[in-house]
Amino acid sequence: MSEHTVSAYDEELTAMAGRIAEMGGLAEKAFADAVSALVSQDLELARATIKSDERLDALYHDVEAKLIELIVRRQPMGQDLREITAATRIANDLERVGDLAKNVAKRVIAIDSDLKSKKLAIGVEHMTELALSQLKQVLDAYARKDAEAARRVQEADAEVDAIYTSIFRELLTYMMEDPRVITQCVHLLFCAKNIERIGDHATNIAENVYYMVTGERLPEDRAKVDETGAV
Amino acid sequence: MTDTTLTPPPGNANAPAPRRIRSILELDPLTKRRNAAEARFKLYGIVAISIGLFFLVALLWAILSNGLGAFSQTFIKVDVPLIQSQIDDAEKSVVKTSKYRAIIDEAFAKELAGVNIATDMSDKDLQKLFSSGAAATVRDFALANPDRIGTTVTFDLIASSRVDGYLKGRVEREDLAEDKNLDAAHLDLADQMAEAGILEKRFNWSFITGTDASDSRPEQAGIGASMIGSLFMMLVVLFLSLPIGVAASIYLEEFAPQNKFTDLIEVNISNLAAVPSIVFGILGLAVFIQFMHLPQSAPLVGGLVLTLMTLPTIIISTRASLKAVPPSIRDAALGVGASKMQSIFHHVLPLAMPGILTGTIIGLAQALGETAPLLLIGMVGFIASNFPDGVAAGFFAPNSAMPAQIYEWAKRADPAFYERAWGGIIVLLVFLMTMNIIAIILRRRFERRW
Amino acid sequence: MNNMPNFEQANTMTESKISANKVQVYYGDTHAIKDVDIEIQPRSVTAFIGPSGCGKSTFLRTLNRMNDTIDICRVEGSIKIDGEDIYDPKVDPVQLRAKVGMVFQKPNPFPKSIYDNIAYGPRIHGLARNKAELDEIVASSLQKAGLWEEVKNRLDEPGTGMSGGQQQRLCIARAIAVSPEVILMDEPCSALDPIATAKVEELIDELRENFTIVIVTHSMQQAARVSQRTAFFHLGILVEEGLTEDIFTNPKDKRTQDYITGRFG
Numbered sequence: 001m002s003e004h005t006v007s008a009y010d011e012e013l014t015a016m017a018g019r020i021a022e023m024g025g026l027a028e029k030a031f032a033d034a035v036s037a038l039v040s041q042d043l044e045l046a047r048a049t050i051k052s053d054e055r056l057d058a059l060y061h062d063v064e065a066k067l068i069e070l071i072v073r074r075q076p077m078g079q080d081l082r083e084i085t086a087a088t089r090i091a092n093d094l095e096r097v098g099d100l101a102k103n104v105a106k107r108v109i110a111i112d113s114d115l116k117s118k119k120l121a122i123g124v125e126h127m128t129e130l131a132l133s134q135l136k137q138v139l140d141a142y143a144r145k146d147a148e149a150a151r152r153v154q155e156a157d158a159e160v161d162a163i164y165t166s167i168f169r170e171l172l173t174y175m176m177e178d179p180r181v182i183t184q185c186v187h188l189l190f191c192a193k194n195i196e197r198i199g200d201h202a203t204n205i206a207e208n209v210y211y212m213v214t215g216e217r218l219p220e221d222r223a224k225v226d227e228t229g230a231v
Numbered sequence: 232m233t234d235t236t237l238t239p240p241p242g243n244a245n246a247p248a249p250r251r252i253r254s255i256l257e258l259d260p261l262t263k264r265r266n267a268a269e270a271r272f273k274l275y276g277i278v279a280i281s282i283g284l285f286f287l288v289a290l291l292w293a294i295l296s297n298g299l300g301a302f303s304q305t306f307i308k309v310d311v312p313l314i315q316s317q318i319d320d321a322e323k324s325v326v327k328t329s330k331y332r333a334i335i336d337e338a339f340a341k342e343l344a345g346v347n348i349a350t351d352m353s354d355k356d357l358q359k360l361f362s363s364g365a366a367a368t369v370r371d372f373a374l375a376n377p378d379r380i381g382t383t384v385t386f387d388l389i390a391s392s393r394v395d396g397y398l399k400g401r402v403e404r405e406d407l408a409e410d411k412n413l414d415a416a417h418l419d420l421a422d423q424m425a426e427a428g429i430l431e432k433r434f435n436w437s438f439i440t441g442t443d444a445s446d447s448r449p450e451q452a453g454i455g456a457s458m459i460g461s462l463f464m465m466l467v468v469l470f471l472s473l474p475i476g477v478a479a480s481i482y483l484e485e486f487a488p489q490n491k492f493t494d495l496i497e498v499n500i501s502n503l504a505a506v507p508s509i510v511f512g513i514l515g516l517a518v519f520i521q522f523m524h525l526p527q528s529a530p531l532v533g534g535l536v537l538t539l540m541t542l543p544t545i546i547i548s549t550r551a552s553l554k555a556v557p558p559s560i561r562d563a564a565l566g567v568g569a570s571k572m573q574s575i576f577h578h579v580l581p582l583a584m585p586g587i588l589t590g591t592i593i594g595l596a597q598a599l600g601e602t603a604p605l606l607l608i609g610m611v612g613f614i615a616s617n618f619p620d621g622v623a624a625g626f627f628a629p630n631s632a633m634p635a636q637i638y639e640w641a642k643r644a645d646p647a648f649y650e651r652a653w654g655g656i657i658v659l660l661v662f663l664m665t666m667n668i669i670a671i672i673l674r675r676r677f678e679r680r681w
Numbered sequence: 682m683n684n685m686p687n688f689e690q691a692n693t694m695t696e697s698k699i700s701a702n703k704v705q706v707y708y709g710d711t712h713a714i715k716d717v718d719i720e721i722q723p724r725s726v727t728a729f730i731g732p733s734g735c736g737k738s739t740f741l742r743t744l745n746r747m748n749d750t751i752d753i754c755r756v757e758g759s760i761k762i763d764g765e766d767i768y769d770p771k772v773d774p775v776q777l778r779a780k781v782g783m784v785f786q787k788p789n790p791f792p793k794s795i796y797d798n799i800a801y802g803p804r805i806h807g808l809a810r811n812k813a814e815l816d817e818i819v820a821s822s823l824q825k826a827g828l829w830e831e832v833k834n835r836l837d838e839p840g841t842g843m844s845g846g847q848q849q850r851l852c853i854a855r856a857i858a859v860s861p862e863v864i865l866m867d868e869p870c871s872a873l874d875p876i877a878t879a880k881v882e883e884l885i886d887e888l889r890e891n892f893t894i895v896i897v898t899h900s901m902q903q904a905a906r907v908s909q910r911t912a913f914f915h916l917g918i919l920v921e922e923g924l925t926e927d928i929f930t931n932p933k934d935k936r937t938q939d940y941i942t943g944r945f946g
Contacts, residue, residue: 215931568779
C-alpha cells in the first residue's frame with residue numbers, strides 16, 4: 001500500500017497499531033499469568049496480575065482518545081476508515097480480555113487450595129493454550145493485515161468451546177459427588193467460562209480484522225459448539 | 232536594541248555564518264538606496280506633469296487671449312429715418328447700396344451734431360467709420376419691414392474693423408500711418424463718439440451665428456455656416472460609423488472563426504487606424520465624387536470620408552470593451568438557455584456600452600477636428616456665404632467645416648480675421664468639451680458594477 | 682452519507698435519466714475523455730470526483746453541450762437524455778440547455794436586479810404569459826432556493842450586491858426558474874464559506890426530490906454527504922462508479938482507494 005501524501009497520517013496510524021500491539025501483549029501476559037497462577041496456586045503471581053490490569057485500562061483510554069483524534073483530524077475514508085473503526089473495537093475486546101484475566105486471578109485467591117484433579121488442570125491448561133494461541137495469531141493477523149489468518153482463528157474457536165463443555169461436565173460430576181468441593185468447583189467453573197470468553201473475544205477481533213482488510217463480514221454461521229445449554 | 236552577534240560553537244566547520252541582528256528602527260543601506268531611487272522617480276513624474284501642465288496653461292492662455300476678442304464687436308448707434316421716397320429712389324438705382332449709404336451718412340451727420348461732436352470730415356470720410364456692410368443691413372431691414380418705413384429706426388450698425396481693432400487695442404495710431412482708409416482724425420472722432428455713448432463694444436452674436444464674409448468685411452465674418460456643416464457631417468459619421476463599427480466588432484469578437492483570414496482582417500484594421508487622414512481624402516475623391524457622383528463639398532461626402540476614418544477607432548475600442556466582459560456572464564446566459572445572439576445583446580453589449588461610447592466619442596472628436604481629408608473633396612476651399620435651407624440641403628448643399636473655416640481665416644492678411652481664427656478655435660473647443668461631457672454622462676448612466 | 686433506506690435501492694432498477702455510451706472528447710488532437718459509460722439515475726444526486734485535470738468538468742459540460750462554445754472540442758459516442766441523443770443534428774443546444782441547467786463554480790449573477798436575474802430565463806423561453814405569472818415563477822424559484830425570505834423585500838436590488846453564498850443560491854434559483862429536468866453543478870461550493878456551503882448542500886438535498894442532479898466536486902466529504910452515487914474519474918477515464926457508501930468504504934479499484942485515502946501523488 002503506498003503512503004499517504006500527508007506523512008503525519010501514516011505516522012499516526014503506525015503509532016496506533018503499535019499501541020494496539022502493546023495492549024495485545026499486556027492482555028496475553030495477563031491471561032497466561034492468571035492461568036499459571038490458577039494451576040500452581042501462586043498467590044503472589046495472582047496479585048501481580050490483578051495490579052497489571054490498571055496499566056491495560058490506562059492504555060485503553062489513551063487508545064480511545066487517539067482514535068477519536070484521528071477521526072476528527074483526518075476524516076478517514078475507505079481502508080483507513082475501516083482500519084480505525086476496527087482498531088476501536090479491537091482495543092475494546094483486548095480491554096475485556098484483560099478484565100477477564102483479572103477476574104481469573106481474583107478467583108485464584110478465592111480458591112486458595114490445590115486443584116482437585118490432575119485431569120482438570122490439564123483440561124484448563126489445554127484450553128488456555130488454545131485460547132492464547134488464538135489471541136497471538138489474531139494479533140499477528142492484525143499486524144500483518146492478513147484476512148485469511150483471521151478467518152482461520154475464527155474457525156479454531158470451535159475447539160475451545162468443546163473443551164469448555166467437557167470441563168463443565170466434569171465439574172458438575174465433582175460437585176454431585178462431593179458437596180464440599182462445590183465452592184472450589186464453582187470458582188473453577190467461572191474461570192473456565194472466562195477463558196472461553198477470552199476465546200470468543202479473540203474471534204471477535206478476528207472478525208474485525210477480516211472486515212478491516214476486505215470490507216466484508218465473515219459468515220455469521222460459524223460453528224458454535226458450546227452445547228452446555230443441552231447438558 | 233544594539234547589534235548582537237551570534238558566535239558559532241568553536242571548531243564547528245559546518246555552522247552557519249554568524250547573522251547580525253539588526254534593529255528595524257534603523258534603515259539598512261539597501262533600503263535607503265531604494266527609497267532614494269523611488270523618491271527621485273516620483274520627482275521625475277512631478278516634473279513631467281508640470282511640463283505638461285505648463286504647456287496646457289500656455290495653450291489655454293494663448294487661445295483665450297487671442298480669441299476672446301472675436302466675441303465682441305464695436306457697434307455705432309444711428310437713428311436713421313426711413314423715408315419712403317429715399318428708399319424708392321435707392322431701389323431704382325443700379326448700385327443700391329450706395330444710395331443707402333447716403334441715407335446713413337445723412338443720419339449720422341445729424342447725430343454727431345446732436346451730441347455736439349464737431350468734425351470737419353467729409354461724408355465720404357465719415358462713411359469709412361462704418362463697415363461696408365452697414366448699408367446692406369439698413370436695406371435688408373427696410374425691405375423686410377415695409378411697415379416701419381416712415382419712421383425713424385435706431386440701428387446698431389457695425390463699425391469698420393479698423394475702428395473695432397482700435398477699441399480692442401489691436402490697432403495703434405502708428406499703424407494707421409500707411410492706411411488709406413482711416414487716419415488719426417478718425418480715431419479721435421471715435422474716442423469722442425465712445426464718450427458720447429454712440430460707439431460701444433457689445434457681444435458679437437453674429438460671430439457665432441453668421442456666415443463667412445469677404446475679405447473687406449472681416450467684422451461681419453461668422454462661423455455659423457461652417458458649424459452647421461460640421462454638425463451635419465458629425466450626424467453622418469455618428470449614424471454610419473457607430474452601427475457599422477459595433478456590428479463589425481461583435482462579428483469579429485464573437486462569431487468569426489479563428490483562422491488566418493480573420494487574423495488578416497484584424498491586423499489590417501489596426502493598421503488603418505494609423506493611416507494618414509489625407510489618404511482617406513483621396514479615397515473619398517475617387518469613390519464618392521468621381522465614381523458615385525455625389526455632390527462636391529457636401530457634408531454628406533465629408534461625413535462618409537470621416538466615417539471611413541473613424542471606423543477603425545470605433546472597432547478597436549469596441550473590441551476591447553467586448554473582451555473586457557468576463558466570460559462568466561456569457562456562460563451564465565448560455566447556461567440558462569439563451570442563444571449566442573441573446574447572450575450578446577442582452578448581457579454582453581450593455582456591459583460593454585461604457586467602453587463603446589468612450590471610443591465613439593473619441594472617434595467623433597477626432598473627426599470633428601480633421602481638415603486634411605476634407606481638402607480633396609472640396610470642403611476646405613469652399614466657404615459658404617449662406618445657410619443651407621432645409622435638412623436635405625444641409626446634407627447635399629456645399630458647405631465647409633469648422634476647422635476648414637478657421638484655416639481660411641488664418642490665411643487672410645487682416646488681423647481682424649486672425650482674431651476670428653482664434654475665436655473659431657474657441658468655438659471648436661467648446662464643441663469638443665460638450666461632446667466629452669455628454670460622453671461622460673452617458674458612460675455614468677450605463678456603468679454597472681459587476 | 683445520506684441514509685438511504687433499503688427500498689431506495691430499487692431506484693437503480695428504473696430507467697436512467699442520462700445514458701452515456703463510449704463517450705470520447707477530443708480537444709484538437711488531445712484525447713481528453715476516453716470511453717466513458719455511465720448511467721445517471723433520475724431524482725438523485727450523482728457526484729463526479731477525481732484529481733485536477735481528470736476530465737470530470739469536461740464530461741459534465743458534454744451533458745448540456747456547453748463544449749460547443751469551444752471550437753476545437755469534438756465529442757463522439759452517444760449521450761442520451763430520456764432516450765434522445767443530445768448530439769443529434771436536429772437538436773438545438775439552446776433548447777437543450779433549457780432542459781439541462783447549469784450552476785458554475787464562481788457565482789455569476791447577471792448585473793441586473795434580483796428579479797430580472799430570475800425572470801430572464803422564463804422570459805426568453807416564453808414560460809410566462811403575463812407579469813403575474815412571471816412574478817409567480819420568480820417567487821417560487823426563490824422559495825425553492827431558500828432565498829425568498831431574505832430577498833422578498835428587495836427584489837429590485839442588484840443581484841451582485843449579495844454575499845457569495847446568497848449569490849450562488851440566486852444562481853441556483855435562476856437555473857430552477859426555467860423548470861429544467863437535470864441540474865449540472867460544477868464545484869458549486871468551492872468559493873463559499875462552510876455555512877454557505879451547508880445551506881447549498883441542504884438545498885441540493887431538497888432539490889433532488891424533483892430534479893436529477895449531477896455535481897462535480899473536489900471535496901470527497903461533500904460528495905459523501907450529498908450524493909447517492911459517485912463516479913471516480915482519473916486521466917479522462919471513468920475508473921469506478923457505484924453507490925456512494927460503497928465507493929467511500931470499500932472501493933474496488935486501487936486507484937479509487939488511493940485517491941480517497943489521500944495516497945495519491
